[in-house]
Structures are given as C-alpha cells and as structure tokens.
Amino acid sequence: MLNYAVPANFLKAARIAIPLSAVATVLLMGVGLYLVFFVVPPDYQQGETVRIMYLHVPAAWLAMLIYLIMTSAALGTLVWRHPLADAAQRAAASLGAAFTLLCLGTGSLWGKPMWGTWWVWDARLTSVLVLFLIYLGLVALWRTIEDPGKAARAAAIFTLVGAINIPIIKFSVDWWNTLHQPASVFRLGGPAIAPSMLWPLVVMVLAFTFLFLTLYLMAIRNEILRRRLRRLSILAASAHEPGHQTASSWEAAYEP
C-alpha cells in the first residue's frame, strides 16, 4: 500500500482504479436511485419527504469521513513529510466542502416541510456549518499562502486543530437538546430504521462513497500533475535566465 503513496506509482494505479471506481459509482447510484424512488415505502409520519434522507445522510457521513481522511493526510504531511500527503489533503478539501454544502442544503430542504423551518441554531446544524466554514478556510489558506511548503504545513496544523469538531458533530445530538433527531443507524441497540428503508440507504451510502473515491483519485492525480507542471515552468524560466542557478529539487518547485 505504501508503494502507491509514491506519486509516480499512484499515477499508474489511478489509471486502473479511477475507471473501476467510476463504474461502481454508476452501478450503485443506479440501483440506489431505483430503490429510493420505486421500492422504499413512504414514511408513516414524513410521507414521501423521507426520500430526501437518501441524499442527506450519505452527504453527512461523507462530510465527516472526508475530514477524517484529511486529518490522516495532515499527519502524513507534518510527521512523515510525504509529498503525496499534502496533495491528498488539498484534493480532499474542496470535495469535503461540496459534500458538506450538499448535507446543509438537503437538510434545509428536508427541515422546512418537516420542522417548519429552514434553519435552527441547534448543536448538530451549527457544528456542521462550522465544518463547512473550516473546509472553506482550508481552501482559502492554500490559495492565499504563496509558498506551497508553508501552505501545506499551515493547512495541516489547521486541519488537526479543526478535527475536534468531528466528535462534536457526532455526539451533539446526545450531549445537547437538539431539534435534529438522534442517531438512527449507528446506535446502541442496533438501527432504529426499518429494513425496507435501511438497505436502500446502505446502497446510497456506498454509491456516494464510490463517487467520492472516484473524484478524490482524480483530484489527487490533478494535484500531482499540477506540481509537475509547476516544476517544469520553473525549470523553463531558469533555462532562459543566463547565469541563474537552478534551485534544488523541492525548494525550486515552490519558488514563485
């Protein structure tokens, strides 16, 4: 596995993994959507609106999973100083922001008919909003700090500090009185959701996970290519300046 953490090997593996993951995504999404619209019964309280759950819940889980992946990548950047760790972290941030936005948006669209409001400042919703702002902050941090090495370290530290928000999101519905319902799937005593609704949810979660995997591998590939392009640009600029000493390896790659 560690062999694929070398960028050159990763690119070779991605050529196979991306199409396979994309096919899995399409198949699972097709099956999942069929189950959602033609098999899942309406909820006895929520009626057909329960079908929004099959977008909202997978998006919410992915929003948190992606941050955990970023936290691991941040450790890889700070502790092992691996170049692919930074690329992996940067690639995940935009995807995490998108899935968190999807979670917040579908949550509002579900909340308005069910709760009578688009938004409440309860613990769950507020902590997920904070997660979204953390993702945006990370994207902005990478774009603002010109030195990529410094940006990588700053983003890694910021990511590790923000990781405290993940258990807060998870346990917010237990620690505080919230309008948002408590956990229905991962709870002591087993899932509180009927099997006819649970299994389509599992399929949709898998579909979304493969979707993320596909986009994530593509985004990491883009980051590796971008760094190669930056390096070639620097070398080309150096070659045109007579007497200019080419900066060495990694430092040279991060020169503006």
Next chain:
Amino acid sequence: MSHDPHLGFIITAYAFAGLIIGGMTVAIVTDYVNLQRALASFARQEKQLGPEQSNRREASALQLDQEKVP
C-alpha cells in the same frame, strides 16, 4: 408520490444534489484536461530543445515525485 404536498422540496433536493455532484465532476475533469494540455505543450518544447536538455529537465521534474517535504 405525485400527490405528496412536499414534492417540490424532494425535486429541489435531488436537483441541488445533481448540481453539486455535476459541478464537482466538471471542475475536476476540466482541470485535468487543462493540465494535460499544459504538460503536452512542455513536451513539445522539450522536443525542440533536444534530448540532453529535455532529459535533464524531465529528471528534475520527476525528482519532485520522490522527495519529502522539508
């Protein structure tokens, strides 16, 4: 389902999801296409430089893939 009073919310939610997912996909694919074009342009320049200089440049670029963050 067509008689559900909240059908509009359901349709909007799925349309919103399609927009987000579609947007992510288009952004990443477009980025990839642009990067490949830029790298191809460098490959053309290297052909003009000649094999010795282009090998040195390619080796330096690939060195980036192997090295650690300082």
